[in-house]
Amino acid sequence: MIFDVLTLFPGMFEAPLGESIVGKASQRGLIKVRVHNIRDYATGKHLVTDDRPFGGGEGMVMKPDPIMRALDKLQTEQPRPWVILLSPQGRLFKQELAWKLSRLPRLVLICGRYEGVDERVAQYAADDEISIGDYVLTGGELAAMVLIDAVARLIPEVVGNAASIETETFAEPVLEYPQYTRPQEFRSHRVPEVLLSGNHRAIEDWRRGQALLRTKLRRPDLFALTRLSCKDLELLREAEQQLKQAKGSGFDDT
Ligand code: SAH
Numbered sequence: 001m002i003f004d005v006l007t008l009f010p011g012m013f014e015a016p017l018g019e020s021i022v023g024k025a026s027q028r029g030l031i032k033v034r035v036h037n038i039r040d041y042a043t044g045k046h047l048v049t050d051d052r053p054f055g056g057g058e059g060m061v062m063k064p065d066p067i068m069r070a071l072d073k074l075q076t077e078q079p080r081p082w083v084i085l086l087s088p089q090g091r092l093f094k095q096e097l098a099w100k101l102s103r104l105p106r107l108v109l110i111c112g113r114y115e116g117v118d119e120r121v122a123q124y125a126a127d128d129e130i131s132i133g134d135y136v137l138t139g140g141e142l143a144a145m146v147l148i149d150a151v152a153r154l155i156p157e158v159v160g161n162a163a164s165i166e167t168e169t170f171a172e173p174v175l176e177y178p179q180y181t182r183p184q185e186f187r188s189h190r191v192p193e194v195l196l197s198g199n200h201r202a203i204e205d206w207r208r209g210q211a212l213l214r215t216k217l218r219r220p221d222l223f224a225l226t227r228l229s230c231k232d233l234e235l236l237r238e239a240e241q242q243l244k245q246a247k248g249s250g251f252d253d254t
Pocket of ligand 1: 087112135136
């Protein structure tokens with residue numbers, strides 16, 4: 001999978017994409033992230049990439065021509081890319097979209113800055129506009145890195161244990177169960193006994209109940225989309241009862 005990034009700040013990408021799982025995926029050739037400086041495609045003595053908005057108003061707008069020239073060049077190369085403009089006005093980036101993008105061979109990610117990008121880039125050059133959330137960043141670079149990170153880890157072999165991707169949060173619209181590791185007791189807080197029991201069926205049931213309870217309490221919007229079996233309802237009731245008892249005893253782990 002190839003990611004071509006268009007940015008005015010190429011240096012921002014080095015450390016975050018060079019470390020850990022994504023860094024290793026690059027080294028192993030499973031993904032390739034190529035960062036292109038938009039300024040290299042600017043013309044004129046001052047290599048200007050932004051200008052004042054027509055019609056007046058605050059700030060600067062990124063000019064269309066350097067971005068379009070960069071795209072012209074990238075689009076002559078194979079495989080044909082899917083061109084994404086990062087924008088707070090785009091469709092929301094969710095796990096389902098990450099899965100869809102992970103099946104494409106090549107993405108171009110355009111990072112805006114300042115007041116944004118001349119609208120003609122969105123209209124005539126981009127295939128897609130994507131927002132990573134309902135807040136405004138100073139630039140598209142962090143958004144592009146979030147997208148690359150979420151997409152890259154879905155590519156086969158990038159994450160060592162493929163099963164961990166299938167059970168985790170958002171594989172279905174349910175948050176993941178709470179995880180614990182050693183030590184068994186830390187500052188007098190013990191991990192739930194069932195996890196130490198070695199009884200795999202009981203552990204699986206407990207985890208399912210906890211996952212459903214968390215989703216119901218924290219993300220009622222997702223919970224409304226979850227299909228519950230009779231067994232699920234039973235496990236959820238048990239988890240709710242345990243929570244009530246824990247609260248009754250003055251212990252609150254929510
Ligand atoms: N004035 C614009 C915001 C510009 S923010 C508006 O109101 O719509 C500058 C750049 O940061 C954008 O061009 C975009 O590339 C990036 N950006 C900001 N917030 C983002 C978000 N939530 N998701 C993706 N990109 C974002």
